[in-house]
Structures are given as structure tokens and as C-alpha cells.
Amino acid sequence: MNSNIESLYQIAQKPTRTIIGLMSGTSLDGLDVALCEISASGEETEVKLIEFETVDYSEDIKLEIRSVFAKQTIDFQKLVLLNEWIGILHANMILECLNKWQIDADKIDLIASHGQTVFHAPKILHQQEKFPNATLQIGDGDHIAVKTRIITVSDFRQKHVAAGGEGAPLAVYGDYFLFSKKGENRIMLNMGGISNFTYLPTSSNPEEVFVTDTGTGNTLSDAFTKLHFPNKSFDQDAEIAKTGSVNESLLESLKSHDFFTKSFPKTTGPELFNIDYVKKAQAQSNTTNISISDLLATLTRFSAETIAEAIHFVINTSIYDPQTFTIYMSGGGAHNPLLVQWLKELLPCTFAKTDDLGISGDAKEALLFAILANETVSGGKSNFGKLKGIPSVSMGKISFPY
Numbered sequence: 001m002n003s004n005i006e007s008l009y010q011i012a013q014k015p016t017r018t019i020i021g022l023m024s025g026t027s028l029d030g031l032d033v034a035l036c037e038i039s040a041s042g043e044e045t046e047v048k049l050i051e052f053e054t055v056d057y058s059e060d061i062k063l064e065i066r067s068v069f070a071k072q073t074i075d076f077q078k079l080v081l082l083n084e085w086i087g088i089l090h091a092n093m094i095l096e097c098l099n100k101w102q103i104d105a106d107k108i109d110l111i112a113s114h115g116q117t118v119f120h121a122p123k124i125l126h127q128q129e130k131f132p133n134a135t136l137q138i139g140d141g142d143h144i145a146v147k148t149r150i151i152t153v154s155d156f157r158q159k160h161v162a163a164g165g166e167g168a169p170l171a172v173y174g175d176y177f178l179f180s181k182k183g184e185n186r187i188m189l190n191m192g193g194i195s196n197f198t199y200l201p202t203s204s205n206p207e208e209v210f211v212t213d214t215g216t217g218n219t220l221s222d223a224f225t226k227l228h229f230p231n232k233s234f235d236q237d238a239e240i241a242k243t244g245s246v247n248e249s250l251l252e253s254l255k256s257h258d259f260f261t262k263s264f265p266k267t268t269g270p271e272l273f274n275i276d277y278v279k280k281a282q283a284q285s286n287t288t289n290i291s292i293s294d295l296l297a298t299l300t301r302f303s304a305e306t307i308a309e310a311i312h313f314v315i316n317t318s319i320y321d322p323q324t325f326t327i328y329m330s331g332g333g334a335h336n337p338l339l340v341q342w343l344k345e346l347l348p349c350t351f352a353k354t355d356d357l358g359i360s361g362d363a364k365e366a367l368l369f370a371i372l373a374n375e376t377v378s379g380g381k382s383n384f385g386k387l388k389g390i391p392s393v394s395m396g397k398i399s400f401p402y
């Protein structure tokens, strides 16, 4: 047997695997690195988060990624170069973390690498009949495997697309395995650049599980904060937004896009929700001259209302009392006091954080990719049925170090 396949075979049979999950999201703040011990698979999965670190991106890295990120027109050579470069950068960041944690690379069974999304194009966004849903993550897994000498699973989203999905949200798999609890209606709400949530019904039946993106989280507020205050990367604790007032005409215009009338589930990204989107809405509503604090307040309200409306959709189509739903928040938006305050006012549910279930909300997405890699080698038996558009497939491509 080929020695790579033999190693993989042994890893697949272990009762507990040590897996590093990586996530670098739409905020481009850095690479989240979660070192996990994962036992069993599927609904029996148990995870211990051993170490977690966000390795900040330097200004140079951010600038290079932004040169192709979510753009219709790019320098094609740059994209090709970045695919290799990000793979190498991520590998070096993992080695740095291992060094800091004083853990040898040979103690790690697998790396689960999400890569960097550079363009997300579900059919509802590109609207070209002959083309399928599409999405592209770069930072090639072979570089990570060769440089770290650890088997690497990457490029998870393509199989989801091939099996009929939009390539996202993938959080649903880990959310279901880790957090589904009979007798409880749980909503796992992640507020990153873009927001999404998983509904875990009280029945715990995988066929009733639901997941969707809702629209923006922090992406627009981050973009305008950077534009007006070049040395801030986001509106810390909503300090600027809190001093402003919501502009109702702009809010109405922001909410009037087609995306919000499309049926659930759906996905999106900064390809749609970007500075131009807001500028168009400002022109439409005659609000180009409002203050930056009013603009940030309005953008935060836009996120709060669109998240709440998407969650209302699930609550309204359920037979359960809205008060039986608990919303477990995670992602950077969970640290934004204004966003959280408005969500609490808009939704009749109980609010908690993923941390209350023993998983740090900041580490959650990286950890979820570790769970997906665990499924790639040792799971893949869960059936989400055909009702809610969640493909029951194993995901990820395997790169060997040698």
C-alpha cells in the first residue's frame, strides 16, 4: 500500500484525532487556527479545543488579497500567484503556532484548510442560466501539506456545489453534530462579515435542520469605518455607530434589494454587499450627505433587521412558541453591543453565546472545518434528507505531504 494511504487509513481508525482547523473569513483580519482533539464522528462527534490563535494578517497580506477579493475584474496573474502564496503563508502561520504551543508537527493528524474565499457566485447572484452555483477559495492545500508535512484536507465547498448546494453555509454540519439537542430549539447565529444561522429543531431530526445566510454582518460597517478612519479596521464596541441615529430612508433603500425577496435558503457575500451597494442606496434615498455615525448606525440596523427577519421566517414556519428558541451567538458581531441590543429587541427569543455551550464563539468556524475534515476521513454517514437543500456528502480534497 502507498505509505500516504496507509497513514490516512490509520488516522481514519483512531478513536481520537488531533486536527488543526483553519478559517480566514470575509473580514480579512487574519487566519483563525484551532487545534482540536476530535473523537468519533457524525452525531457522536466530541471536540476539545486545545489551542486557538488568530494570526493577524499584515497590511501587505490584506492589500494583496483585497486586490482580487470579490472583484469582477482582476489581474489574472495575481490570482494565480496568490493561490500558491496564501498556501505557503498559511503553512508558515501553522508552523508558527505549533512552535508557540510547543507541539511537534508529527503529533497532528490532519489540517483542515478552508482557504481564502475570493469570489462567491451562487446562481442568484450571477444570474447566468447555463452556469451552476460557483465559489472559489484559494491557498492551495498541497503547499500546506508539503511545508508542514501534515496531511491536509482543503477546498471543502466544491463538493457541496457539485451535490446541488451553493457551497455555503457549511457550518450546518458541525453545528448539528455538536450542538443539536433533543427538546431544545436552537439557533446557532454566526455574525462575521456575512451572517448566517443554523436552526437545530427540538426533534433533533437532521431532515428538519435548516441553514441560510441572512445578509450582512459586519462587512459594510467595517468597509465604511476603514474608509473614514484609515487607522481603524472596525468600529470597536460600536462606539461611532452608538452616537448616530438610524436613517429610515436609507435603511428602506438598503433593504429593497432583490436578495431579500429570494426564498430561503440562500447565500451571499461582499460581491453584493460592498461600498457600491451602499452608495447606490444612498443615491436612491437622497442620503449621500449623512454623517459617518448615522451611516454606521444605519448599516448596523440593516444587519440587525435582516438577521431578525430571516430568523422570524424559521420561527413563523415552526409549530413551537418563539420563546422556546435560544439563539447562540458567535463571530465578531457577537462582540458588537449595538447589534446585539437591537437583535434582542427584534426577536422574542432567549439569547446566549456559543461559549455557554463550551465552544468559544471566536474559534467556532475554524473548529467547524476541523470537524468537516474529521468527517472526510472517518464520517459521512449523516443524512440530511432532500427537504432543506443540505447535501449529505463528505467534503474536501486530500493533499499528502510526500
Ligand SMILES: Nc1ncnc2c1ncn2[C@@H]1O[C@H](COP(=O)(O)OP(=O)(O)OP(=O)(O)O)[C@@H](O)[C@H]1O
Binding pocket: 024, 025, 026, 027, 028, 029, 190, 191, 192, 193, 194, 195, 217, 218, 222, 233, 234, 235, 236, 237, 238, 330, 331, 332, 333, 335, 336, 337, 365
Ligand atoms: N469589540 C467589537 N466591537 C464591534 N465589532 C467587533 C468587535 N470585535 C469584533 N468585531 C467585528 O467582528 C469582525 C470580525 O468577525 P469574524 O472574525 O467573525 O469575521 P470573519 O470570520 O472574517 O467573517 P465571515 O464569517 O463572514 O467569513 C470585525 O471586523 C468587527 O467588525
Ligand SMILES: CC(=O)N[C@H]1[C@@H]2OC[C@@H](O2)[C@@H](O)[C@@H]1O[C@H](C)C(=O)O
Binding pocket: 025, 026, 117, 120, 135, 167, 168, 169, 170, 171, 172, 192, 193, 194, 195, 196, 213, 267, 268, 269, 365
Ligand atoms: C463562500 C464563503 O466563504 N462563505 C462564508 C461567508 O462567511 C459567512 C458566510 O459567508 C458563510 O456562508 C460562509 O462561511 C461559513 C464558515 C460557512 O460556510 O458556514
